[in-house]
Each structure stands twice: as C-alpha cells, then as structure tokens.
Amino acid sequence: MTARVWLRVDPLFTADVKLLVSLFLPGAQFTSGAPATDAALAQDELAIVASIVCTAADVCATVTLREMVNGLSALRETTRKLSRGERIGQSEQRPLTSSATSETPLPSTSSVTVETLRSDDPHTDRKLRVLMKRALRFALHEALAATTGRRLTWGLLTGVRPVKLLHEWQRQAGQKSEEALRERLQREYLVSPERAALAAEIAVRERAAVPDLETLDREVSIYIGIPFCPTHCAYCTFPAYSMVDKARYAFTFLDALLQEIKMVGRVLREKRVGVTTVYVGGGTPSSLRPDEMRRLFDALRTEVGGAWREFCVEAGRADTITPDRVAAMAEYGVDRVSVNPQSYHHRTLRMMGRGHSPEIIDRRFALVREAGIRNINMDLILGLPGETGDDVAYSVERTLALDPDSVTLHTLSFKRSSEVTEKRESLVVPDDEAMLLMMRAADHAVRSAGLLPYYLYRQRDILGNLENVGYAKPGFEGIYNIAIIEEAQTIIALGGGAASKWVEPVTRRITRHDNPREPLAYVNAIERVLAVKERALIRICEQIGAAH
Ligand code: SF4
Structure with a gap:
C-alpha cells in the first residue's frame, strides 16, 4: 500500500x-x-x-x-x-x-x-x-x-455533477442520443461502460421529466431550511440542531424565516418571476409542531403565489411523522414527502444515532399514504458500517414492499467532521468491489419494481467512488432534485444554514450565498441576510426579465 x-x-x-x-x-x-x-x-x-x-x-x-x-x-x-x-x-x-x-x-x-x-x-x-x-x-x-491495476468507475470525472456535462454537450453540440452520450463519456473521460450508460440514461430521462429544462432558468425554486432534528445522525453534516433548543426559540426562528419569505414573495411578484418548486428540507422540517408547520405553509401559500409544479417536505425521520403533521401537509397541498429509513436494521439505526425502530417507518409511511400525498420518496444508504450485501438487500426489500413512488439510493460518504469520519479507522465498511455489487443488486431490485433512475450526484470521499441515484416511477420524478443537481435555475434558499444559488440566465454563471447555520445566529443576522438577499434577488430577476 x-x-x-x-x-x-x-x-x-x-x-x-x-x-x-x-x-x-x-x-x-x-x-x-x-x-x-x-x-x-x-x-x-x-x-x-x-x-x-x-x-x-x-x-x-x-x-x-x-x-x-x-x-x-x-x-x-x-x-x-x-x-x-x-x-x-x-x-x-x-x-x-x-x-x-x-x-x-x-x-x-x-x-x-x-x-x-x-x-x-x-x-x-x-x-x-x-x-x-x-x-x-x-x-x-x-x-x-x-x-x-485499478480503473476508476467515473474515470476522469471527479466532480459532483457528471450528468451536467452531458446536458452541456446536448446544448452545445446537439448530441441527443443516449448512445452518443455514453460513447463520448467513455472515450473522452474514461468512464466505465456501466457508469457511462447510467449517466446517459439519466440525462435523457431528466429531459423527458422536465421538457423545458433549457428554459427553466426563467423561473426560480425556493428552498426552506429547518435546521432542527430529534438527534444527530452519525454520517450527516447538515444543520441539525437539538429539538430541546428548538423549543426555546422556534418562534423567533420562524419570525425571521417568515420575513425572508415575505421579502422574496414581494420581489418575485414585482418582477413577475414564477416559482417552479418549493422544497422544505433541513434538518427535519417535521420536527416543527403542527401549528408551526401551518404557520410556515400558510406564509408560503400567501406570500409566494402561483401554481408550483411540486411542493416537497422532507419528513426524513419517521419518528417525527404524526397524524396532525401529515394533516397539515395535506391541507396545504404538499405533494411529495420523503420518509427515510436509511436502513431497516435496529443495530445500524442505533449505531448511526437515528433513535427510532424499523417498525415505526412502515407505520408512519402508511399515515402519509392514507393522507393522499401523491409522491412518497424513501432514502436508503448503502455501505453503512457493519452492513453486508444481504443487510442492504433486506432494507431494499422492506422499502419496496411499501410501494414508494420514488427511492433514492445513497452511497455512504465521509463528510468532513461527521461522526463516522472521526471514527473511520474503527469502522468496518465494505470495500470497493462489495460496494459495486451492493449497488448493482439494489439498482436491479428497484428497477424491477418499476422505478427508473432519473437523477444522480456524487460526493467527495464516497465509498467505492460510486454515486447517489434517485429512482422514480414514470411521472413521479422529483423536479426540484433535477433543477438543483443540474443547476438549471436559481434556488432561493431561506432559513438556517440554507445556501442560495443564483444561476444567471444565458451565461449560467453561478454565485452562492449561505445563511448562518446556527438558528440564533440566523435570527440575529436577519436584517443583513434580508438586505444581501434582496439585492441578489432583484439582480437575478432583472436578468431573467432581460433574457426572456
Ligand atoms: S435526520 Fe436527516 S438532517 Fe437530521 S441529522 Fe439525520 S440525516 Fe441529518
């Protein structure tokens, strides 16, 4: 070595x-x-x-x-x-x-x-x-x-968004066929035939799911960051502050967030720019109380008008999903909800600090289904410490038994300063070959259930040098996921730790602006956040107006 x-x-x-x-x-x-x-x-x-x-x-x-x-x-x-x-x-x-x-x-x-x-x-x-x-x-x-004696699955591609390159080729060289894209990835970037085929398939499917992908930059999407979670999962570095603290300052946090929503709604109305999707993530948005959720959803529906193509809420932790929260989501037209098992094994869930049982996932999934939410997504992570291929196959089987509309297969990645990264030396994780076999088996099972890959992204220090892939039944693809991963439009991000991406129309030049992560720091900085964001939003709206 x-x-x-x-x-x-x-x-x-x-x-x-x-x-x-x-x-x-x-x-x-x-x-x-x-x-x-x-x-x-x-x-x-x-x-x-x-x-x-x-x-x-x-x-x-x-x-x-x-x-x-x-x-x-x-x-x-x-x-x-x-x-x-x-x-x-x-x-x-x-x-x-x-x-x-x-x-x-x-x-x-x-x-x-x-x-x-x-x-x-x-x-x-x-x-x-x-x-x-x-x-x-x-x-x-x-x-x-x-x-x-090794070859890299993704060849020379080391970035997060391999499919974005294919969209650029389609835009610039008019190369549209899946076969042409696949062949070029292998030839010019030494991508393995299997990964090249997956990326090309996804590029074509994304365009079928979002036929106006090229002009999506005429609109914007809105992301809401709710930075609270019941516990902090060992692999995660998203903002996930304690629910105990949340109880103390949720009201002031929501006050600040509502000011952002109001300002954004006003500018979008004045500049006549439409909203494609609204995505509420975090953290765990379903850690808000039902009355807090209603306050948030009400502000969104009142201030940010229009017929959004998708209204998605991450209810990632099954233990936060309750009948009154699901009722609030249904009442305000949420049409995509994520219920994320990550694993169906007690031992793994405990080790990762998830603090809930596998059984509760099935019961809470049923609540969301009974409320009539159109699209339910479930996330799984492949390569969690101590899990074998059989363990993953079992989690995939339990997930598919619920008949979700979309499933996202993540590969474990070692993010800077996450708990699993700190303990990495002492953890047993699958080697590259085992990861590839796990991913192949999971891909086969999910496809066999009628869900097809529709978006993909990669992360640094990801096991097996693999990727994360979203699968969906035809017509259930997550529009927000495609928009953000392909950087197809501006994402205005509001709330704790939320990162806005301003995508300039035509040039597609991108600038970022991050809100403070820590909820109280966000509350204290709200005047500055509003001023900076309003300037950036007006500029991007005027560019949209001039370009289209
Ligand atoms: S619930 Fe989700 S956001 Fe919260 S710590 Fe776990 S993985 Fe991260």
Missing part, C-alpha cells in the same frame, strides 16, 4: 492531481518535491513528476512515475497530447523499465511551457487551462491505472 506520494507539479494543477491520486491511492500522504535520489525511494512510496508543453497546435502532458518493485526502482512515463482544435489526441505509454541503479532518473523539475502568443496564459485563459488539465489527467490516470 502506498503511504507517501512525492509530487512535482505546477501549483496550478496540484489540487487536481492530488484528487485523482487520492482516488487511486486512498489515504496517501503528499510531499512536495522528490526524494534526494531515486534510489532513496521507499518501498511504500511513489514519486510523480508532471510537465505540460503547450504549442499553437496542441497541449502535451507527460507524467513520470517512479516506484519500487521488488527492491528495484521502476519508471513509467505516460504522455497525452490533445489537439487545441480537437478534443481527443493520442496517448503514448513507455513500458515500465526497472533498474537497480536508477539509471533513468526522474526529471528534476516539473514544468509548464507555453510556446505561443503571450495572451496564451493558462492562469487567465480558462479554455487553455481546462485543456491542459484534461491532458494531465489523462496521462496521470493511465500511469496510475497501470501501476495500481
């Missing part, structure tokens, strides 16, 4: 290189530079030197990688040339050479050479920088794949 990686790479690309290396060699530590001599490389070390040469015609990245194999120093050199006119070039790999005396030394420096016009500066020319990055990733991926 590689413990340390020596790295010589231009600072412009260091973060990118580290990310890709970490996917091949999880847990590796990085050191800038190189060992004093090549022969001084330790058995569990790797030395990487990257250089890029740009000419007027092409960009050529070379990665030189040295490791110790059976006591011998071995060198591998991979180059990838990308034409500046075309997207794909040829790669060349010199076979592994070994020498006891390190006759072929590592290059002593990394370099970026640009032999063209002075304006060709990768620091300022984004297109050139992207091309250089891709050439470097190609060369590095191939060197690491040859060295480790």
Whole structure:
C-alpha cells in the first residue's frame, strides 16, 4: 500500500492531481518535491513528476512515475497530447523499465511551457487551462491505472455533477442520443461502460421529466431550511440542531424565516418571476409542531403565489411523522414527502444515532399514504458500517414492499467532521468491489419494481467512488432534485444554514450565498441576510426579465 506520494507539479494543477491520486491511492500522504535520489525511494512510496508543453497546435502532458518493485526502482512515463482544435489526441505509454541503479532518473523539475502568443496564459485563459488539465489527467490516470491495476468507475470525472456535462454537450453540440452520450463519456473521460450508460440514461430521462429544462432558468425554486432534528445522525453534516433548543426559540426562528419569505414573495411578484418548486428540507422540517408547520405553509401559500409544479417536505425521520403533521401537509397541498429509513436494521439505526425502530417507518409511511400525498420518496444508504450485501438487500426489500413512488439510493460518504469520519479507522465498511455489487443488486431490485433512475450526484470521499441515484416511477420524478443537481435555475434558499444559488440566465454563471447555520445566529443576522438577499434577488430577476 502506498503511504507517501512525492509530487512535482505546477501549483496550478496540484489540487487536481492530488484528487485523482487520492482516488487511486486512498489515504496517501503528499510531499512536495522528490526524494534526494531515486534510489532513496521507499518501498511504500511513489514519486510523480508532471510537465505540460503547450504549442499553437496542441497541449502535451507527460507524467513520470517512479516506484519500487521488488527492491528495484521502476519508471513509467505516460504522455497525452490533445489537439487545441480537437478534443481527443493520442496517448503514448513507455513500458515500465526497472533498474537497480536508477539509471533513468526522474526529471528534476516539473514544468509548464507555453510556446505561443503571450495572451496564451493558462492562469487567465480558462479554455487553455481546462485543456491542459484534461491532458494531465489523462496521462496521470493511465500511469496510475497501470501501476495500481485499478480503473476508476467515473474515470476522469471527479466532480459532483457528471450528468451536467452531458446536458452541456446536448446544448452545445446537439448530441441527443443516449448512445452518443455514453460513447463520448467513455472515450473522452474514461468512464466505465456501466457508469457511462447510467449517466446517459439519466440525462435523457431528466429531459423527458422536465421538457423545458433549457428554459427553466426563467423561473426560480425556493428552498426552506429547518435546521432542527430529534438527534444527530452519525454520517450527516447538515444543520441539525437539538429539538430541546428548538423549543426555546422556534418562534423567533420562524419570525425571521417568515420575513425572508415575505421579502422574496414581494420581489418575485414585482418582477413577475414564477416559482417552479418549493422544497422544505433541513434538518427535519417535521420536527416543527403542527401549528408551526401551518404557520410556515400558510406564509408560503400567501406570500409566494402561483401554481408550483411540486411542493416537497422532507419528513426524513419517521419518528417525527404524526397524524396532525401529515394533516397539515395535506391541507396545504404538499405533494411529495420523503420518509427515510436509511436502513431497516435496529443495530445500524442505533449505531448511526437515528433513535427510532424499523417498525415505526412502515407505520408512519402508511399515515402519509392514507393522507393522499401523491409522491412518497424513501432514502436508503448503502455501505453503512457493519452492513453486508444481504443487510442492504433486506432494507431494499422492506422499502419496496411499501410501494414508494420514488427511492433514492445513497452511497455512504465521509463528510468532513461527521461522526463516522472521526471514527473511520474503527469502522468496518465494505470495500470497493462489495460496494459495486451492493449497488448493482439494489439498482436491479428497484428497477424491477418499476422505478427508473432519473437523477444522480456524487460526493467527495464516497465509498467505492460510486454515486447517489434517485429512482422514480414514470411521472413521479422529483423536479426540484433535477433543477438543483443540474443547476438549471436559481434556488432561493431561506432559513438556517440554507445556501442560495443564483444561476444567471444565458451565461449560467453561478454565485452562492449561505445563511448562518446556527438558528440564533440566523435570527440575529436577519436584517443583513434580508438586505444581501434582496439585492441578489432583484439582480437575478432583472436578468431573467432581460433574457426572456
Ligand atoms: S435526520 Fe436527516 S438532517 Fe437530521 S441529522 Fe439525520 S440525516 Fe441529518
């Protein structure tokens, strides 16, 4: 196992290189530079030197990688040339050479050479920088794949939104067929055939579910963050403040939130901008008392008019779902509710701090169904500590037995400062191969129940380098989920810890604005929050008006 990686790479690309290396060699530590001599490389070390040469015609990245194999120093050199006119070039790999005396030394420096016009500066020319990055990733991926014997499921794609790239291709190059998208992902980004097929299928289905995806930026969606939960789940880093504290200041929190709703409703009315969906998340919105829920829903319906396509409430914790809360949701036209088991195993639910039994999930699901809520979603997490493939199969079976309209299969990810991340060393989680088998089995079961994949996103440090996938019966796809993951429109986020995303129409340039996470800090900062948000909202509404 590689413990340390020596790295010589231009600072412009260091973060990118580290990310890709970490996917091949999880847990590796990085050191800038190189060992004093090549022969001084330790058995569990790797030395990487990257250089890029740009000419007027092409960009050529070379990665030189040295490791110790059976006591011998071995060198591998991979180059990838990308034409500046075309997207794909040829790669060349010199076979592994070994020498006891390190006759072929590592290059002593990394370099970026640009032999063209002075304006060709990768620091300022984004297109050139992207091309250089891709050439470097190609060369590095191939060197690491040859060295480790592994391939990455998502190839060169390390971002959160792989399907967004396919929508860009559809927009720019008019490439519409699933087959063309799949083939291009494999060829240009080295994505595995299975993942490329999934991403292409989802890109096509998203457009069927939201036929006006390209013009969704004429409207906005609204997100409401209720940052309270009964307990804090071990894998979660969402705002989830204690219900005991909530009891003390829920009223002032709602007061502040209602001021935000009022301001947003007024600006949207004045600027004549419509609302596509409203999503109430958090935290656990169903931790509000029924009268508090009614106060919130009433403000939304009164202040933010229009026929929303979807009104969704996360009732993620089954133990918070009660008949009077469900009645409040039904009364105000909530048409999508999430009831999230995550797992159907007592032991896991206890270990993850969920504080409820599997049995309660079925009973509370029935309450939501009886209230006539149209679309019920259920979330599961694959890869929870201590769970086997059989455990996951059981949770999937119990979930599908309730006949939900949509199911989201999450893969466990290690988020910074979550409890599972802090305890990671002591936890038993499935390896990459086991994760892949679990995901395949769950995917098969969910599809067999008539639910098809319709949106997908990835997270950093996710088990098996996999993904989270939402499945739905045809016609039950979550519109908000598609809009936010594909960054198809502005999301105005209100409440504790809520993160707004302002998507400029036409350019699709995105800026973010986060509300304070802690509920009292949010209440105390409300005047500033209102002022900043109103300015940003007016600006985006005027851009929408001018663009359409
Ligand atoms: S209930 Fe949901 S939001 Fe709250 S801590 Fe658990 S996973 Fe996070």
